[in-house]
Amino acid sequence: MATSTESMLKVVEPATEQVLAEIPQAGVEEADAAIARAKEAFPAWKRIAPGERAAIMRAIASAISAKAEDLARLEARNVGKPIGDARAEVGLVVDVFNYYAGAPERLLGETIPVAGGVDMTFREPLGVVGLITPWNFPLPIASWKVAPALAAGNTVVLKPAELTPLTALELERIAREAGLPEGVLNVVVGPGRVVGERLVEHPDVAKVAFTGSTAVGRRVSQLASERIKRVTLELGGKSANIVFADADLEKAAASAPLAVFGNAGQDCCARSRILVQRSALDAFMGALEDAVEALRVGDPLDESTQMGPLISADQREKVGSYVGDGAPVAIRGSAPEGPGYWFPPTVLAPVSNDDRAAREEIFGPVACVIPFDTEEEAVAIANDTEYGLSGSIWTTNGARALRVARGLETGTISVNSNTSVRVTTPFGGFKQSGLGRELGPHALDYYTELKNVFMSTE
Ligand code: NAD
Numbered sequence: 001m002a003t004s005t006e007s008m009l010k011v012v013e014p015a016t017e018q019v020l021a022e023i024p025q026a027g028v029e030e031a032d033a034a035i036a037r038a039k040e041a042f043p044a045w046k047r048i049a050p051g052e053r054a055a056i057m058r059a060i061a062s063a064i065s066a067k068a069e070d071l072a073r074l075e076a077r078n079v080g081k082p083i084g085d086a087r088a089e090v091g092l093v094v095d096v097f098n099y100y101a102g103a104p105e106r107l108l109g110e111t112i113p114v115a116g117g118v119d120m121t122f123r124e125p126l127g128v129v130g131l132i133t134p135w136n137f138p139l140p141i142a143s144w145k146v147a148p149a150l151a152a153g154n155t156v157v158l159k160p161a162e163l164t165p166l167t168a169l170e171l172e173r174i175a176r177e178a179g180l181p182e183g184v185l186n187v188v189v190g191p192g193r194v195v196g197e198r199l200v201e202h203p204d205v206a207k208v209a210f211t212g213s214t215a216v217g218r219r220v221s222q223l224a225s226e227r228i229k230r231v232t233l234e235l236g237g238k239s240a241n242i243v244f245a246d247a248d249l250e251k252a253a254a255s256a257p258l259a260v261f262g263n264a265g266q267d268c269c270a271r272s273r274i275l276v277q278r279s280a281l282d283a284f285m286g287a288l289e290d291a292v293e294a295l296r297v298g299d300p301l302d303e304s305t306q307m308g309p310l311i312s313a314d315q316r317e318k319v320g321s322y323v324g325d326g327a328p329v330a331i332r333g334s335a336p337e338g339p340g341y342w343f344p345p346t347v348l349a350p351v352s353n354d355d356r357a358a359r360e361e362i363f364g365p366v367a368c369v370i371p372f373d374t375e376e377e378a379v380a381i382a383n384d385t386e387y388g389l390s391g392s393i394w395t396t397n398g399a400r401a402l403r404v405a406r407g408l409e410t411g412t413i414s415v416n417s418n419t420s421v422r423v424t425t426p427f428g429g430f431k432q433s434g435l436g437r438e439l440g441p442h443a444l445d446y447y448t449e450l451k452n453v454f455m456s457t458e
Pocket of ligand 1: 133137159160191192193195196197211213267268269363434
């Protein structure tokens with residue numbers, strides 16, 4: 001195990017397989033130093049006037065906005081995501097900081113009727129929070145944690161994924177230049193097993209917010225539970241896209257590909273199980289084939305690209321293991337030859353919900369089409385998974401839409417849409433997709449403790 005800086009980390013561009021940057025890799029010593037800086041900065045950041053904290057958050061939003069194109073290009077190159085998607089993600093990050101800039105002055109408590117005095121509640125910051133993020137949406141997921149944590153008065157140590165640390169380092173620099181006091185936000189780049197675990201184990205870190213795989217989330221949860229450390233987890237998914245025969249099939253089929261193949265399928269909300277009512281199956285498959293063939297897969301920096309490469313050679317090998325492993329390949333799109341970690345958008349059909357491809361999170365551009373007959377069967381198949389993150393329902397019957405939405409064991413549902421994330425609404429998982437919620441006002445509950453104060457009037 002590394003205990004201090006031992007090596008330089010090579011950050012690779014997935015579309016070219018070339019080294020994009022080389023940066024120092026931190027170990028336990030650097031993690032401890034960052035935690036110490038955050039601890040020192042906490043009392044002043046906690047006490048700063050709410051309006052001043054809000055103004056700094058707004059200044060960070062403006063500074064990100066001013067650097068939006070550079071950040072989007074860096075993220076597009078480092079993750080291999082289409083530049084149009086990267087721009088939209090940076091726009092979301094600006095919105096997230098502006099939204100939580102409203103929080104410092106609105107962290108309200110209650111007064112509670114009691115005998116003999118006045119009872120009131122306060123929302124107190126936790127202290128130093130450790131934030132651990134994945135490589136698929138590096139900047140947005142960092143912002144979903146950093147912005148509410150700072151708004152509530154916490155100080156932060158952020159550990160981005162080793163594959164995609166570059167925009168987190170930029171965020172630290174931008175925030176500092178925008179007026180965030182020294183030590184309030186600290187980015188530490190290093191291995192998850194070393195720096196990530198140190199954040200979970202360190203006694204001066206009050207809470208850990210983790211986004212990543214369910215397997216690592218389980219480990220984080222175990223380490224946290226030994227210390228009764230607060231923890232929130234945003235984990236994997238295997239979401240269902242349920243298409244009823246009464247739906248607008250053209251619209252459902254046109255939007256289904258990017259609901260799985262967006263970000264090259266490396267999306268926790270990917271609707272990777274497409275459940276189609278059998279009477280509409282042929283019509284849907286025809287329209288889906290047209291939509292998959294029309295997908296533009298290629299250079300992330302090309303304005304017309306809709307899907308880029310996978311993040312790494314390992315990821316490509318893992319994704320490939322699900323194709324030709326039982327379920328037939330019904331549709332295969334195209335992808336560049338290489339260099340680059342390319343993988344063609346692929347639809348397996350028909351798939352049984354018991355097949356490995358339907359049970360495990362593939363995290364690549366592979367969709368499973370699973371036929372069903374009745375509404376009850378659709379809900380049962382959709383719920384027959386250890387995950388519960390997201391999902392969609394396509395129907396023109398409003399009562400059915402609500403009935404099914406209430407029946408699904410999943411955190412975020414869209415009707416006649418494939419979107420999952422809005423700045424103002426809660427996002428998070430049921431079952432093994434996680435613990436807690438991000439975004440919206442609810443996220444603030446996970447970055448504050450509720451304090452109750454009783455004052456006698458007698
Ligand atoms: P991962 O679990 O491998 O890594 C996530 C982060 O955890 C990285 O920063 C990594 O360095 C760190 N880490 C690794 N081992 C650790 C350990 N032992 N202790 C502490 N930290 C450790 O995940 P990934 O491959 O980067 O991301 C893909 C996964 O993330 C998928 O499963 C995806 O579904 C999930 N994800 C979930 C959401 C959500 O909001 N629910 C969003 C995006 C991604």
